[in-house]
Amino acid sequence: MVAAEELLPPSPPSLSSSSPLILGLQPSALVDHIVRVDWSLLAQIPGERGGSQPVAIEELEHILNELKTHILPSPDEPSPLRTIAGGSVANTLRGLATGFGISCGIIGACGDDEQGQLFVQNMNYSKVDLSRLRMKKGTTGQCVCLVEADGNRTMRPCLSSAVRLQHYELTREDVRGSKWLVLRYAIFNLESIRAAIRIAKQEGVSVSMDLASFEMVRNCRSQLLELLESGDIDLCFANEDEAAALVRDEEEVNPDVALEYLAKHCRWAVVTLGRDGCIVKHGKQVGKIVRVPAIGETHATDATGAGDLFASGFLYGLVKGLPLEDCCRVGSCSGGAVIRALGGEVQPENWQWMYKQMQIKDLTTPDLCKTYS
Incomplete structure (x- = not known):
């Protein structure tokens, strides 16, 4: 294995003269352990099924030790356990770079x-x-992603002892020259998120934020509302559960209400609805809600990264100047590509599937699609 020191520049980094089009803030690098398991393991661990709840290193190690007696074998997977770079932001950037040919960079720290x-x-x-x-x-963050037979995933990240990029380490040079900064809401990274948003706005960089998980929205809602209502978030992604937690105090709680709230404060607001597609609104346009159905098969091998790769496709559409409906369609194609295998990384054959879906829908395909043909 090549030493990490040979792969990374010294810290602080020496930035290249050509800035990536899209940057992502992930203060702590993360490695995902993805495995298909039977439901009985989920009954033994704390937290709700289908969500993402932080755990201590002891609990993470306990779950990893228990896996061997709960693994669901799959003839389609060469190994029952995959270990890859993870984290929502990393998934989105990797999708943009490998599937769409968009120049991307990550801001953060690894052990x-x-x-x-x-x-x-x-x-x-x-x-x-x-x-x-x-x-x-120090140590790098880890997350165990437990995938059930129906493709639903439960995530248990461990970041408590992981090295982290602190808010005071961020500089304007980190984002200068880029067009977008992608980040994920997390209360334990709030200082870094606020600092990054402030710097991005000083440099004229647009900000995209994902709402992370329904637990994070539910438990840390007041700080999230403050961020959204600042007007500094240009694009916000939420899934249906996160949307419900966001507007829980409203008289009516549904995705449309959440979308209207987000669009009041963000230039673009997106609520994904799983197999029902997505709804999106551009700013404060009265009554102008775009509804786009899901594309392709509805059965998911693993839902890990579905929202992250939807964001990849949507951002690709935005930077290419596509109509809003087409941004959603591309996002649906890329989100559909990642759920066809374990983990938040699209496999080459599934990029081929995505390009075919895009061609069927008469969508603009990236130049590099020939690489996967």
Whole structure:
């Protein structure tokens, strides 16, 4: 294995003169352990099925030790357990770079351990710029992704002891020259998120934010509302559960109400509805809600990364100047591509599937689609 020190620039980074079009803030690098399991394991661990709840390292290790007696074998998967670079932002950037040919870079920190090396190698292979990723002495975050037979996934991240990029380490040079900054809402990264948004606005960089999980919205809602109502979030993604948690105090709680709230404060608002597609609204246009159905098969092998890859396709559409409906259709294609295999990384044959779906829908395909033909 190549040493991580050989793959990363020294910290602080020496930034290249050509800035990536899209940057992502992921203060702590993360490695995902993805495995198909029977439901009985989920009954033994704390938290709700289908969500994402932080755990201590002891609990993570306990879950990993229990996996061997709960793994569901799959003839379509060469290994029952996949370990890859993870995290919502990393998934979105990797999708943009490998599937759409958009120049991307990640801002954050990784540990000088085996997990950090894996994260670096995976993101390097995916052609994501790592010149803004600081290496620190310590451990890299990990997450176990438990996938049920129906494709539903339950995530248990462990970041409590992971190295992290602190808010005071961010500089205007980190984002200068880029067009978009992608981030994920998380209360434990709130200082870094606020600092990154402030710097992005100073540099004229648009900000996209994903609402992370219904637990994060439900438990840390007041800070989230403050961020949204600042007017500094240009694009916001929420799934149906996150949308419901966001507007829980309203007289009527449904995706349309959440979309109207988000569109009041964000230039673009998107609520994904799983197999029912998505709804989107551009700013404060009265009554102008775009509804786009899902594309392709409805059965999911693994829902991990579906929202992240939807964001990849939607952002590709935005930077290419596509109509809003087409941005949603591309997002639906890329989100549909990732659920066809384990993990938040689209396999080559599933990029081929995505390009075919895009061609059927008469959507603009990336130049690199010939690479996968």
